[in-house]
Amino acid sequence: MKQHDNSIFTDAYFMKEALKEAQKAFDMEEVPVGAVIVSRDRIIARAHNMTQQLRDVTAHAEMIAITSASNYLGAKYLNECTLYVTLEPCLMCAAALRWAQISRIVYGAADPGEGYTRVRTAVLHPSTEVIPGIMEQPCAELMKEFFLNRRDLKN
């Protein structure tokens, strides 16, 4: 676990930052998923889902955050970084995180439908540590609210 004593930089602290990103997506009528990538207690990338706005299925929060963090570091590998994301990554994002050899993944809500854990074969890089369920409730609620609103719009 990365939680230091007496540090404000807990997993929940950074997950709140990811949630702010998810809220931005929500406000843009995007599926509300947000992510930040942290290196040595500093946020080096922030992103939220932009698939509607960019009309691009690859524009998930995690994918944008990976590209952004790599640009920032000038390095392909994120092996001293933690990704915080409000929703369990899908298979595309999990496999991208494998390529990036990220050290840690911390996620909020589970995604039984599209989350990468639906696949039994190891998807992530063997050196990646995973912490599920941080701030699970607010992360899940933002998703629920979004899809509830959309159903209302359709009726």
Next chain:
Amino acid sequence: MKQHDNSIFTDAYFMKEALKEAQKAFDMEEVPVGAVIVSRDRIIARAHNMTQQLRDVTAHAEMIAITSASNYLGAKYLNECTLYVTLEPCLMCAAALRWAQISRIVYGAADPGEGYTRVRTAVLHPSTEVIPGIMEQPCAELMKEFFLNRRDLKN
């Protein structure tokens, strides 16, 4: 099968175009994978692997081609398109192609190490047809040559 009688637009025809892209990657010392996306016998996106140049693990040929084709079409879904790619897609790209609901995937060489077929769970969209092994030999040879060269460089 999409092979029309008397048409030059066979799967091999478009795979040769993907191979040209792979050759460009090779010449740039990128892992030589190339892709084109075709809609109604027209190439609407071309791309090759750029992970080294962009220092971005997400910059696989298929990912760039998906984004490019979506930009061209102004649409997130590629459900009347065929992707031609010289190497079996990895899990990230296969999952992206699932999100894109692409109609057909035609690939050249198999990739037993990182190819998506290493996962037993269904990765692709259920409506996606897959044609493996088109122009397998030249596709595989370009990869072999690339890694052989790299080994020589290391010695």
